[in-house]
Amino acid sequence: MSTMPNQVSLLSTDLPQYIGQPVRIAGWIHRVRQLGGLTFIVIRDGLGLIQLVHQADDGDLPHLTPDTAVSVEGIVAVESRAPGGVEIRRPTLTIIAVAEEPLPIFLGGRELDIHLDGLLKARALTLRHPQVRRIFQVQNALVHGFRQYLTRQGFTEVHTPKIVAGASESGASVFEVNYFGQAAYLAQSPQLYKQMLVGVFSRVFEVGPVFRAEPHATSRHLSEYMSLDLEMGFIQDHRAVMAECRNVLDAMLREAAGEGASDADAWPQVPEVIPVIHFSDAVAKVSRALGEDVTREPDLAPAHEAWLGEWAMAEFGSDFLFVEGYPLRTRPFYTHEDPARPSYSNSFDLLFRGQEIVTGGQRLHQYEDYIRALEQRGMSVHGLEHYLEVFRYGMPPHGGLAIGLERLTARLMQLGNIREARLFPRDRARLTP
Amino acid sequence: MSTMPNQVSLLSTDLPQYIGQPVRIAGWIHRVRQLGGLTFIVIRDGLGLIQLVHQADDGDLPHLTPDTAVSVEGIVAVESRAPGGVEIRRPTLTIIAVAEEPLPIFLGGRELDIHLDGLLKARALTLRHPQVRRIFQVQNALVHGFRQYLTRQGFTEVHTPKIVAGASESGASVFEVNYFGQAAYLAQSPQLYKQMLVGVFSRVFEVGPVFRAEPHATSRHLSEYMSLDLEMGFIQDHRAVMAECRNVLDAMLREAAGEGASDADAWPQVPEVIPVIHFSDAVAKVSRALGEDVTREPDLAPAHEAWLGEWAMAEFGSDFLFVEGYPLRTRPFYTHEDPARPSYSNSFDLLFRGQEIVTGGQRLHQYEDYIRALEQRGMSVHGLEHYLEVFRYGMPPHGGLAIGLERLTARLMQLGNIREARLFPRDRARLTP
Numbered sequence: 047m048s049t050m051p052n053q054v055s056l057l058s059t060d061l062p063q064y065i066g067q068p069v070r071i072a073g074w075i076h077r078v079r080q081l082g083g084l085t086f087i088v089i090r091d092g093l094g095l096i097q098l099v100h101q102a103d104d105g106d107l108p109h110l111t112p113d114t115a116v117s118v119e120g121i122v123a124v125e126s127r128a129p130g131g132v133e134i135r136r137p138t139l140t141i142i143a144v145a146e147e148p149l150p151i152f153l154g155g156r157e158l159d160i161h162l163d164g165l166l167k168a169r170a171l172t173l174r175h176p177q178v179r180r181i182f183q184v185q186n187a188l189v190h191g192f193r194q195y196l197t198r199q200g201f202t203e204v205h206t207p208k209i210v211a212g213a214s215e216s217g218a219s220v221f222e223v224n225y226f227g228q229a230a231y232l233a234q235s236p237q238l239y240k241q242m243l244v245g246v247f248s249r250v251f252e253v254g255p256v257f258r259a260e261p262h263a264t265s266r267h268l269s270e271y272m273s274l275d276l277e278m279g280f281i282q283d284h285r286a287v288m289a290e291c292r293n294v295l296d297a298m299l300r301e302a303a304g305e306g307a308s309d310a311d312a313w314p315q316v317p318e319v320i321p322v323i324h325f326s327d328a329v330a331k332v333s334r335a336l337g338e339d340v341t342r343e344p345d346l347a348p349a350h351e352a353w354l355g356e357w358a359m360a361e362f363g364s365d366f367l368f369v370e371g372y373p374l375r376t377r378p379f380y381t382h383e384d385p386a387r388p389s390y391s392n393s394f395d396l397l398f399r400g401q402e403i404v405t406g407g408q409r410l411h412q413y414e415d416y417i418r419a420l421e422q423r424g425m426s427v428h429g430l431e432h433y434l435e436v437f438r439y440g441m442p443p444h445g446g447l448a449i450g451l452e453r454l455t456a457r458l459m460q461l462g463n464i465r466e467a468r469l470f471p472r473d474r475a476r477l478t479p
Numbered sequence: 480m481s482t483m484p485n486q487v488s489l490l491s492t493d494l495p496q497y498i499g500q501p502v503r504i505a506g507w508i509h510r511v512r513q514l515g516g517l518t519f520i521v522i523r524d525g526l527g528l529i530q531l532v533h534q535a536d537d538g539d540l541p542h543l544t545p546d547t548a549v550s551v552e553g554i555v556a557v558e559s560r561a562p563g564g565v566e567i568r569r570p571t572l573t574i575i576a577v578a579e580e581p582l583p584i585f586l587g588g589r590e591l592d593i594h595l596d597g598l599l600k601a602r603a604l605t606l607r608h609p610q611v612r613r614i615f616q617v618q619n620a621l622v623h624g625f626r627q628y629l630t631r632q633g634f635t636e637v638h639t640p641k642i643v644a645g646a647s648e649s650g651a652s653v654f655e656v657n658y659f660g661q662a663a664y665l666a667q668s669p670q671l672y673k674q675m676l677v678g679v680f681s682r683v684f685e686v687g688p689v690f691r692a693e694p695h696a697t698s699r700h701l702s703e704y705m706s707l708d709l710e711m712g713f714i715q716d717h718r719a720v721m722a723e724c725r726n727v728l729d730a731m732l733r734e735a736a737g738e739g740a741s742d743a744d745a746w747p748q749v750p751e752v753i754p755v756i757h758f759s760d761a762v763a764k765v766s767r768a769l770g771e772d773v774t775r776e777p778d779l780a781p782a783h784e785a786w787l788g789e790w791a792m793a794e795f796g797s798d799f800l801f802v803e804g805y806p807l808r809t810r811p812f813y814t815h816e817d818p819a820r821p822s823y824s825n826s827f828d829l830l831f832r833g834q835e836i837v838t839g840g841q842r843l844h845q846y847e848d849y850i851r852a853l854e855q856r857g858m859s860v861h862g863l864e865h866y867l868e869v870f871r872y873g874m875p876p877h878g879g880l881a882i883g884l885e886r887l888t889a890r891l892m893q894l895g896n897i898r899e900a901r902l903f904p905r906d907r908a909r910l911t912p
Binding site for chain 1: 488490492505506507508524525526546547548550575576577578579582602603604606607612615616619622633635636637638639640641642643644654655656657658659661663665672675676678679680681682687688690692702703705712713844845865866868869871872873874875876901902903905907910911912
């Protein structure tokens, strides 16, 4: 079994620039098919697929089993029916590492026919399937769009601690960590830190893991996921955050459309102005439509969000709908009230195809307001001292949002379960691989 | 106290494009100085400093205390002595949020005169100082250079789990997590996952937190830090990883040089070829130089690395030195031996100014080699099954590296302590803020 010669191989995505030239590539045997005197071999490299055409007079082929790693030399030629519009002719294959036969999973088909549990158990293999791998190529494009847009808007990227002293800033459960014999917790969100950093950088964002000890097994919750957070100072109210939310999502979906071209028709457009409905109007509408009074409910249930998603599409032709003004008591203590209707808040959720993918709002920015809010909720300042202190020193009106990356990806690519949008998902029952 | 009108403010970095034009900016009172009939007010916004010049006939100024948040309207003019080469004349200031007096820390000086403990305790305020904030602007540029270079080389960014089932793949201590009543751990590195993902994407990188329960308080260890990891398949040996290490560092330092311009003279150059010394030669040289026999030591002590750093500068004029071929027994089980000298390994560290900032090497890639390596070390396959399984299915020769972001930043900016290179550092004694 030979190793690679000390030359760098080209990538599948480079090949269209090398028509007529000899190249070297490296990857895995994806599919082999005989047709007349020809052997069509599809190689999967790290980014795509490459077709080789081998003729009888090109010499003997080594025994090629699926997922065996190979190095290939040959000549690039145009072939519109091949992946990427090119193929490699007169190929010479060198085996780098043989894969045992049979593979536990057949990866050579167009779709990967496997149930969720199998998909996740053999994750390091099932991720090799192009349709599975593509989920993460789209996801990376979403993150790239997020980062690039915000950087251009003067936001600074930050990395806040994931091990924190305080149990929680919201209702969701936390994971406890043994921190040198002391109790600590995994951060459920960068919320308190990103607010403190508004006082430093004015506008900040973070792309990082967050941790939720979700007790329920649902198709839309994970114990560990990537949160795309932003926080911005010097705003009038939450509407400024909603405007930035629209713009950043537009940048993200445009960036991802390049990766999702095969589904271009189904790719959603972010409207110039995303329709907005107030929470009180939303629950009234849902109550009339579903024939049950939900106007006293503190939050929208998934079925209500789903109905509102359909309504937004029917009424505005929009995949997106902002719901603003959630009841203040249902949002975290740092939420700013609506000055005109103080039992409601300057907060919002963004529904995408009838499911919440973003939550955000304006935060309190004055020390006394925090003290009052904590008192009203029967919460202690204990553990929040460092955070609260900042609000004595010139914190401007500010707000922000968090986008659940896996949830957005799953919704965008119409995956049945959020776990498919995470390389190695974690849930109550799943700690490996 | 008014809030911002619903208009977007410009950033300090935008102003040179608006000479002669009326603008609005927003930020904090950084410094106020009277000179004759003029008041010079320096505003700190999220990215830089902006000088305002207020004349007596511009009207009354409100009472301005340090770090009060303000909005300013005025006319941009060229002024070479001002930060960014421009200033704002005829300013009208509106107070957004008053900072209490006195601030616990004086932020208006060129340097922040405070001991480390104070710097970290009042972190949300001390980070506001331009010299402190600049550390993170440089750090972001380093990450941007890393990500951009690798993406262009066909690497795919990945996000691996931070909650893991297995205790450890190396000697460093781990933090235990209560995972729904079950013992789990915080990932010390993405090592096993990034290797598995070489089988998927061929070349991968990750920018993410890692966690080490470091028992010692040193100036170069943190409990939580950002690891810049890469892993690449289809290599000949560790030298291919060292070549990529040189290139990515060069890209990172070039990107950061833009942020570190004021120190341009001291900014290190990455040589076209970084000098390499074998571990056995390194310990021989150190032994001769320091007059003590360290040739039987399993690793280089900090003092030895420091001496080698000085030697590399004297001998090659290089801030960087690769030490390759560490004894196999001192490296993790997945390390590939040196085929020519099997008691040594195809591994390396990169010293920067006499301190290790990168560690890397070639990994084993064949299933049987893993089984043998684990046996020889008396380690169990238990908990490694998912990882080991991958090596049955066409894993090519591969290798990778990890760069400690905070350590690189600290070394680059000549900070006395790695804690200064982390927004909110975590160590044995420090869990807040």
